[in-house]
Amino acid sequence: MTTLVIVGAGPRGTGLLERIAANAAELLPADRPLEIHLVDPHPPGGGRIWRHDQSPLLRMNSMAEDVTMFTDEFATIAGPVRPGPSLAEWARRQRECAPYQEVADPAVRAELRDLAPTDFPTRRAQSAYLDWVFRRAVADLPDHVTVTVHRDTVRRIDGPADGPQTVHLGDTALTADHVALTLGHLDSAPHPRHAADAAFAARHGRFHLPPAYSADVEAELARIAPGEQVVLRGLGLAAVDLVAMLTEGRGGRFEPTGDGPALRYRPSGREPVLHLGSRRGVPYHSKTDYRLQGPPAPLPRYFDAAAVDALLATDGPLELLCDIWPLMAKEIGFGHYHELFHAHPERTALPWPEFLARYDRHGWYSPELAALVTEAVPDPANRIDFERLDHPLAGVELGSAEELQAHLREYVTADADRRADPAHSADLGAFLALLSLFGQLPRLVAGGRLTARSVAEEVDEWFFGYFNFLASGPPGFRLRQLLALSEAGVVRFLGAGVRIERDETSGTWRASGTTVPGHSVTATALVEAYLPKHALARTLDPLLGELHRAGRVVEEVVSDPEHTHRTGLVTIDPADSRLIDPALGGAPHPRRTALGPHTSLRSAAAFARPRTNAPAFRQNDAAARALLRALAALPAAALVG
CATH class of the missing domain: 3.50.50 (FAD/NAD(P)-binding domain)
Structure with a gap:
């Protein structure tokens, strides 16, 4: 009997469990039974952030059809693709989705019954979906894999690198052949x-x-x-x-x-x-509440694996804004103009094949590309302007607070109107291209080629802030509510x-x-009024805090002769997500894995938009396959069970 302890049973732990279920038949022999223990003080599936026990006013900022926990035909993974329903699809046909169990909360049942694919669900509805995903993952495990859930908190892990790990809970301990930390979003002491x-x-x-x-x-x-x-x-x-x-x-x-x-x-x-x-x-900016009006753009086109390979093969340090952003911006522009030309050709002055052939030839900041866009898209309102988007109040000075209220109400009204109008679906094309950047960006950051200053100021601060501003805003109705509250003086x-x-x-x-x-x-x-950023040195998670004090995890530090950047993230091996252990000379710990937003892979959300080859799903699959191989390779005499 082999034993795996997964610490954290929220969406990331559930996603890892789903990938274990998908890969176990191939990688774990039937004569090597596996016992999995999931430890979390909160309910499995939703975990702390997505638990049912929260205000019904809190909503997701994604439409129901844009939320999935399952791989699909677009996933570039080594393990089997196991398709599953999005939140919208599951809500529509719950009784057909085994294992069926009626949602306990009548308000959530009513919401799910009436949920449209383009609705923005409550977080309680997402909690119900994640509960089902967890139960399906458990049901999909082969017969020689079992799961036990512990509603408890892990305080400490110890044990030799080449032997069993002891996982200390509140009043008991588990012995494991491998431990995976899927801790999710964590708190730190205030900065x-x-x-x-x-x-x-x-x-x-x-x-x-x-x-x-x-x-x-x-x-x-x-x-x-x-x-x-x-x-x-x-x-x-x-x-x-x-x-x-x-x-x-x-x-x-x-x-x-x-x-x-x-x-x-x-x-x-x-x-x-x-x-x-x-x-x-x-x-x-609010999320759009419509679909693409034209065919999806074939992403990525410019910021793909080959482009990143070429960047990593160059000599000397790299900087995001100077060396990489031009490719990223061109990719976002491609998504924008692909939708504009295909869905709204009346606003363009060139055939798409001609525009694309010339767009391919020129760099993002070149005068030739600027001239092409001016020629092909006559109205500046239909062009993408990153600087204007980034600094909408730049150069604006008003004479009174009341003028400011009126100006902001006009701005918010225009934004809410635009994001609700499929006539501006080029915005959605740009959004999807922006999402595609995460397919390769982690490779560049993990590759060690970016200067420390660039990682600190241009990646962790500017780019992620800019991404959230453009692509991770609230549902449109929230902006309408903000306008009403402004009109009311609240x-x-x-x-x-x-x-x-x-x-x-x-x-x-x-x-x-x-x-x-x-x-x-x-x-x-x-x-x-912003979300906390986890920092290892100030973590309030008892397990990470103990590992840090014991010198068994290390904060990611990016440094060069000119700058040192302490990211606050836990360093892991980007290949298989094993924890880097200073006590092992900075080598990956053979029996400890970590996945999630607190790690140096800077992974995105644990769930994703369908058909986007989500980085988190790729990471879950690689980690699941690595730990299953490691468990299968352990000598029978060394097993804890």
Whole structure:
């Protein structure tokens, strides 16, 4: 009997289990039984982030048809492809999807019954889907593989590199031949930059909330008083969730105005006044709620494996913006123009084959390509402009706070209208091309060729921030709600370049932005309205913390003679996701694997859009095959079972 312990039973652990089920028949002999123990204090499938026990106001930022946990014919994996339904498909035919079990919550049952493919489901609905995916993965395991779930927390792992591992839970221990850490999204102690605001709040009896996951802070938010002036620093998904919980979550309601999709907000009287600002000063672009109008672009075309091979074969260090972004931008532009020419040819002035042949020949920043786009796409509104998208308030200076509110409402209305209108489906073409970049970007980062400064400033800070701003925004109806809250005076925009200062005399924060010079607001509560970034040195996960203190995991550090970048990520072997162990001279630990957002592979979400060859699925498959081979190769005398 061989034994595997998977620590973390959320989507990543479930995805690994699904790949074990797919690969076990090939790689694990029938005479080598495998006992799998999954350990997580939260329910398997959803785990902590996607557990059912969270506010029904919290939504996914993906349409139901764009969420899957299964590989398909587009997956470039060594293991078997095991297709399965998307969230939308599963909701429509649950009774046909074994093993069937009725969803317990009647509200979720009703939602799933009426769920359209282009709806943005609640996170509770996703929790139900993940619960089923987990149960299907278990059911798909061959007879010689069994699963036991422990609703517990792993505190420590010890054991020799060439022998059994002891996994210490709260009041018991498991002995394993291999351990996989699929810990998901983790908390860290607040960054030192938040310490001053936390101490300020404590001195003056004020409210301060560091970055946190929205589902975990509902009780904390209750401390904010009705009518209290609150600054929210951030305008992404976390801010949208927090605004919903502090408005609709306090009894307010939205209702149609009768004028198209516009909404009116009816306050309950228990809402605070929310002042929203960020570096860009505008909300993340909403997700589109339509499909491509033309045929899918054949992605990737420019930023593919061959292009990355060529970059890695060059001499000298590389930088993202100088050496790599031109290829990435050209790929995104290709997705945009492929959709524009095929779905909206009346807006173009050249045949697609001619445009593409000339587009192929020129670099992204070349005058020739700029001239081609000008010739082929007469209206600038139909061209893609990355700089304008990145800095929408650049150069905007307004004379008053009221002018700013009107300007932002106009901007948000235009964005919400555009993202709901399939006439602008070239935006979706660009989005899909942007997603395709993740097929090769991890190779470049892991290849060690990027300068440390480029990894720090251009990859981890700029690119991932830009990606989230363009491609990971809220559903469109959230922007309509934000507009209604602004009209009602519950939400006030601060503009770009937000700056927050502490006033010891009054015990308040003063917030200002660059869009209205000289204007500021005072607040008695400050909320860091963005998601926490895990840092190994400050981790609150007991297992990772213990491994770090014991010197058995190492933070990824990218350094060169000019710069050192501590990423906060746990270093793993990119080939098979084994943990790099300093006690083994920096070699991969033969019996410990780690997958997920806390690792140096910078993996995307544990679930993905169908037919996109998702990197997370490829990583799960490679890790599952490696650990199954390792378990099968262990001498029978060395097994723990």
